Amino acid sequence: MNGYLYSINQLLAQKTEINAKYARKLARIERKLSNNKLESEIKTTAEQINQIEKKRLSLTQEYEMVFGRNDEFNLKQLTLKQEKEETVLKRQSLIKERDSLLTEKLNLNNFLTTLDSLPDQLTKFSAKTLTATIDKITVSQTTITYYFYGNEAVKVKVDDIK
Numbered sequence: 001m002n003g004y005l006y007s008i009n010q011l012l013a014q015k016t017e018i019n020a021k022y023a024r025k026l027a028r029i030e031r032k033l034s035n036n037k038l039e040s041e042i043k044t045t046a047e048q049i050n051q052i053e054k055k056r057l058s059l060t061q062e063y064e065m066v067f068g069r070n071d072e073f074n075l076k077q078l079t080l081k082q083e084k085e086e087t088v089l090k091r092q093s094l095i096k097e098r099d100s101l102l103t104e105k106l107n108l109n110n111f112l113t114t115l116d117s118l119p120d121q122l123t124k125f126s127a128k129t130l131t132a133t134i135d136k137i138t139v140s141q142t143t144i145t146y147y148f149y150g151n152e153a154v155k156v157k158v159d160d161i162k
Contacts (some may be wrong), residue, residue: 004130007101007146007154009121011133022112022150029105038098045091053086107135111149 011018032038059076114132123127137144145155 003144003156005125006121007144007156008046008129008133010154011115011148011152012118012120012122015115015118015120018152019112021029021152025150026105026108026112030107032103033098033105038094038101042091042094042098045087045094048087049084049091050149052080052087056080058124066147107149115121160161 013096056077059073059080062073111133114129118129133148134146135149136147138147143155143157145153147153
């Protein structure tokens with residue numbers, strides 16, 4: 001755990017710069033979420049899906065009044081089906097983007113809260129601090145890289161922690 005203490009202390013030494021950097025990231029996320037463009041597009045795609053369904057229903061009722069084979073109906077039905085599928089995929093993508101931004105915002109806020117609550121230097125390992133600050137760790141034969149939430153990383157040479 002010496003590597004973690006070394007890394008977290010390097011991170012803590014840059015607390016002011018990291019706070020400023022993350023504040024800018026949070027501001028960008030807030031702008032994306034608050035300009036209502038995503039929500040507006042999500043709402044618009046939902047309305048488009050409803051309109052397509054209404055067209056399909058109307059087309060089906062119209063077809064029931066016509067006897068025999070109707071290639072034009074089949075083509076219209078297929079076109080509307082494809083249009084709906086594309087719109088549903090677009091809506092799902094927009095929702096995923098919004099949810100991703102919300103998750104990133106939550107992670108950054110939690111990380112900043114934890115970072116602000118830490119002293120200027122840690123002397124003892126804490127599992128709570130580890131899980132609140134570290135997103136992932138990669139280990140190679142010569143280095144350990146600690147990735148903090150928000151993609152801030154500290155690489156430690158194995159020799160530095162012996």
